[in-house]
Amino acid sequence: MDLSNARWRKSTRSGASGGNCVEVASNLPGAVAVHDSKDATGPALTFAPTAWAAFIAQVSERP
Template sequence: MDLSNARWRKSTRSGASGGNCVEVADNLPGVVAVRDSKNAAGPALTFTPGSWAAFVARVADRV
């Protein structure tokens, strides 16, 4: 999958020091990509927008 046009963003809850963060790109049609912010050139996981929304909603319920 070509992620070269992905616009990556970190969570607003990420610390200023970088730390253990993930970046999400949700600007691509039909896919949401997630990667480790410390390894930007490394692999990315991809999800359908519906699956990603369900995951985020479930995590929010647990916080």
């Protein structure tokens, strides 16, 4: 998948120093991409938007 037009965003819960964060690109047609913010040119995982939404719903329910 071509990720050259991905607009990556980091969680608002990420600290100012970066740390162990992931970035998400949800502007891609038919996919959501996730990668390590410390390795922006490294590999990325891609998910169907429905699968990503289900994942977010599950982790959002956790205390």
